[in-house]
Amino acid sequence: MYKATIFVTLKESVLDPQGVAVKGSLHTMGYSEVSDVRIGKRLEVSLDASSQAAAEEAVTLMCQKLFSNPVIEDFRFELEEV
């Protein structure tokens, strides 16, 4: 059994209005040192696979086909055997 922890984030070229709003709140709170906030998603997926490589391949495809939208988002993941 493997567990993948997947991070989906907006591409750097894409404006993140939620991040901008949160940055504004941080500035209001006095954290003037904050220059940027980006908000993303974290997914945890448990799966059966015959090997680490097979699990990696499956999770990559899931990320490409479903978890992220390649027009606006990037993804990366960490994989561990559990």
Next chain:
Amino acid sequence: MRFAVVVFPGSNCDMDLVHAIEDVLGEEVNPVWHHESDLSSYDAILLPGGFSYGDYLRCGSLARFSPVMEAVKKEAEAGKLVVGICNGFQILTEAGLLPGALMRNDHLQFRCEIEPISVEKADSAFTMHYEQGETVQIPIAHAEGNYFCDDETLQRLEASGQILFRYAGKNPNGALANIAGITNEKGNVLGMMPHPERAIVDWMGSPDGARLFTSMLAYWKENHAS
């Protein structure tokens, strides 16, 4: 002319569309559950607004894998008219039937209001009953209508006349190039954020959406004249 209105779990503008087709056109229209795998008996397929699958993960991302979407793709490739409105537009981009993506509104608010919309191209299957450059009043109701695509795609959309509708007033969501509605390259698949089915008679605030449906019927009749 036979219309299908695809119903996903979480669709909520499906019956509005059914009524619009019945009231404006008096043509046959059937709600079709998203498990349907054959849409070949229909001449046009409408994907309604709403919150398919609760908008989980990303708007439209889960609906894209509903069994009916294979059938929608097949009929789109065959040249049938396909319209996605609001959530339907989001589903069509997720499914790759239209380029780009619909992101969170730049001000993060849900906007529900009648918008001035300019008709950028009046010689299409969906707009032949509008005047070129005409400004019409059609409501929007969304939090994720901020159209985005890369520069290359935008240039292609502009050059090949795929932008049918733009916001004519203040941009209500941050959409690139004020885009409110686009077609695919072939021109038979339309996605738009404004809701024409919510503007079919005066008491709704505007009757301007009705002509989108009459255009589709006229186009279909032209192409099926015996």
